[in-house]
Amino acid sequence: MADPNESYSETNSAEKYAEKYRVQQFPAVADREDPAYSRCAAWVQAVSHGFHQHRRDDDYIAKTLRAYRTDHRELTGVYINGEVPEHAVGPEVPVATYATMRKSLNIGFGRQLESNLVTAVTVRGTHRRKGLLRGMITADLAGAKDDGLAMAALTASEGSIYGRFGFGVATFERSIKVDTGPRFRLRGLATGTVEVADPAVLLDVAPQVFDHVQRATPGSVDRQEYYRLLASGAIGHDGKPDTGVRSALHYDASGTPDGYVSYRFKGWDAKPYTMEIVDLVAGTNAAYLDLWRFLGSIDLIDQVTWAEAPVDDPLTWALEDPRCIDSSDVRDMLWLRILDVPAALSARRYPVAGKLVMEVSDTLGMAGGIWALESDGGAAAAVTEASGREPDLCMDVADLASIYLGAVSPVTLTAAGRMSEGKPGAAFAAQQLFAVERPAHCLTHF
Numbered sequence: 001m002a003d004p005n006e007s008y009s010e011t012n013s014a015e016k017y018a019e020k021y022r023v024q025q026f027p028a029v030a031d032r033e034d035p036a037y038s039r040c041a042a043w044v045q046a047v048s049h050g051f052h053q054h055r056r057d058d059d060y061i062a063k064t065l066r067a068y069r070t071d072h073r074e075l076t077g078v079y080i081n082g083e084v085p086e087h088a089v090g091p092e093v094p095v096a097t098y099a100t101m102r103k104s105l106n107i108g109f110g111r112q113l114e115s116n117l118v119t120a121v122t123v124r125g126t127h128r129r130k131g132l133l134r135g136m137i138t139a140d141l142a143g144a145k146d147d148g149l150a151m152a153a154l155t156a157s158e159g160s161i162y163g164r165f166g167f168g169v170a171t172f173e174r175s176i177k178v179d180t181g182p183r184f185r186l187r188g189l190a191t192g193t194v195e196v197a198d199p200a201v202l203l204d205v206a207p208q209v210f211d212h213v214q215r216a217t218p219g220s221v222d223r224q225e226y227y228r229l230l231a232s233g234a235i236g237h238d239g240k241p242d243t244g245v246r247s248a249l250h251y252d253a254s255g256t257p258d259g260y261v262s263y264r265f266k267g268w269d270a271k272p273y274t275m276e277i278v279d280l281v282a283g284t285n286a287a288y289l290d291l292w293r294f295l296g297s298i299d300l301i302d303q304v305t306w307a308e309a310p311v312d313d314p315l316t317w318a319l320e321d322p323r324c325i326d327s328s329d330v331r332d333m334l335w336l337r338i339l340d341v342p343a344a345l346s347a348r349r350y351p352v353a354g355k356l357v358m359e360v361s362d363t364l365g366m367a368g369g370i371w372a373l374e375s376d377g378g379a380a381a382a383v384t385e386a387s388g389r390e391p392d393l394c395m396d397v398a399d400l401a402s403i404y405l406g407a408v409s410p411v412t413l414t415a416a417g418r419m420s421e422g423k424p425g426a427a428f429a430a431q432q433l434f435a436v437e438r439p440a441h442c443l444t445h446f
């Protein structure tokens with residue numbers, strides 16, 4: 001990794017504040033006897049503060065750091081140099097936090113690209129807008145590129161923060177409420193079996209089932225340890241075991257689990273009576289529909305809600321009455337940042353034959369240039385440096401990230417004035433080149 005202090009001091013605002021702050025980067029430590037544990041514990045408290053959550057107790061911190069350790073998270077903290085005012089939070093608590101872990105991203109047709117996942121970005125309100133985020137993120141992206149990674153990814157708290165750092169929205173999600181009353185009927189018949197299971201089995205089964213999704217779904221990001229804990233009820237959003245979580249498994253014809261749903265009853269005070277999906281992971285089309293058949297059949301329940309539903313959802317087309325779905329809050333989900341354009345383009349498979357010369361601009365100066373992409377419509381694609389050639393399509397690196405998984409159309413980005421065509425029809429050609437085999441969707445928040 002690049003030295004965070006070095007890149008940090010390269011930015012103007014950082015130079016100004018270099019004397020006031022110091023940046024430390026360290027791995028997550030889970031052993032309470034380790035002298036570095038308390039630094040990690042203070043870091044977790046700072047993240048909770050940054051996201052307006054409760055102060056964390058020792059148990060929560062221990063569980064969190066165990067999960068972080070499993071994911072090999074690297075933590076960054078920015079600390080005040082010297083004294084803090086009397087009674088203020090101590091200098092051992094960072095004023096800014098940032099973390100990374102490395103996981104696979106499915107980039108279409110089963111191909112996986114190791115990516116730098118950015119998470120837990122916070123800057124204490126009393127130190128905001130002094131360039132602390134800019135310092136941390138530019139150092140980290142440069143370090144990830146130096147390590148040979150072509151891609152960084154994050155999920156954003158606000159849509160206005162990360163475009164300036166070259167991130168573009170690459171997948172979407174929506175919230176749905178599904179009326180499971182008498183009009184809920186799916187076309188066709190169940191092909192597998194669904195059975196209720198002890199949620200604890202998901203500690204083992206959830207990662208196995210998710211692996212099917214990871215291999216089959218463009219846009220999917222391999223999951224962090226937290227998810228199997230969440231799905232099994234071992235940890236709720238407050239860090240305590242969630243005894244309200246229930247689960248059901250879907251079995252294929254051979255009796256192997258290939259899907260699961262974790263869900264929670266919202267209580268007799270919440271009308272209409274509602275089952276809330278905690279996690280729904282289906283490795284096959286059949287598992288997905290059968291799990292919905294099961295959810296639609298739960299007695300005494302009027303509706304099922306899911307906050308992480310796909311936008312292009314087979315459920316809509318499987319329902320005899322698609323208006324059973326009340327959909328809201330369609331929103332950006334996965335943001336990508338291409339660190340190395342030729343490496344990212346070469347990693348992809350393109351479903352049609354074609355040639356495209358792309359000019360990519362990058363205000364951070366990391367990944368700009370002109371490249372020619374030539375695909376034979378099969379497994380092979382050549383990406384060559386093409387400085388001096390007339391580009392067919394010009395774009396910012398954030399827009400290339402948006403079209404990379406096929407979920408955003410270059411035709412739309414051209415209409416929006418974000419891309420420009422040097423050759424008429426180039427945006428449509430790019431749309432066909434960047435298409436993937438099924439709609440991109442990411443079930444992993446991080």
Ligand SMILES: CC(=O)SCCNC(=O)CCNC(=O)[C@H](O)C(C)(C)COP(=O)(O)OP(=O)(O)OC[C@H]1O[C@@H](n2cnc3c(N)ncnc32)[C@H](O)[C@@H]1OP(=O)(O)O
Nearest residue numbers: 119120121122123128129130131132133134154156157160
């Ligand atoms: C991947 C994740 O973890 S997403 C979670 C992000 N964190 C949060 O939302 C928690 C609450 N917010 C915060 O902690 C902070 O306000 C942060 C992290 C969003 C920004 O940190 P800061 O140190 O204030 O940002 P910094 O000073 O480096 O600003 C860099 C640039 O981004 C801009 N910027 C920063 N935050 C925002 C924002 N919320 N909306 C719009 N622009 C922003 C700044 O104006 C600045 O622009 P410029 O360089 O063109 O002048």
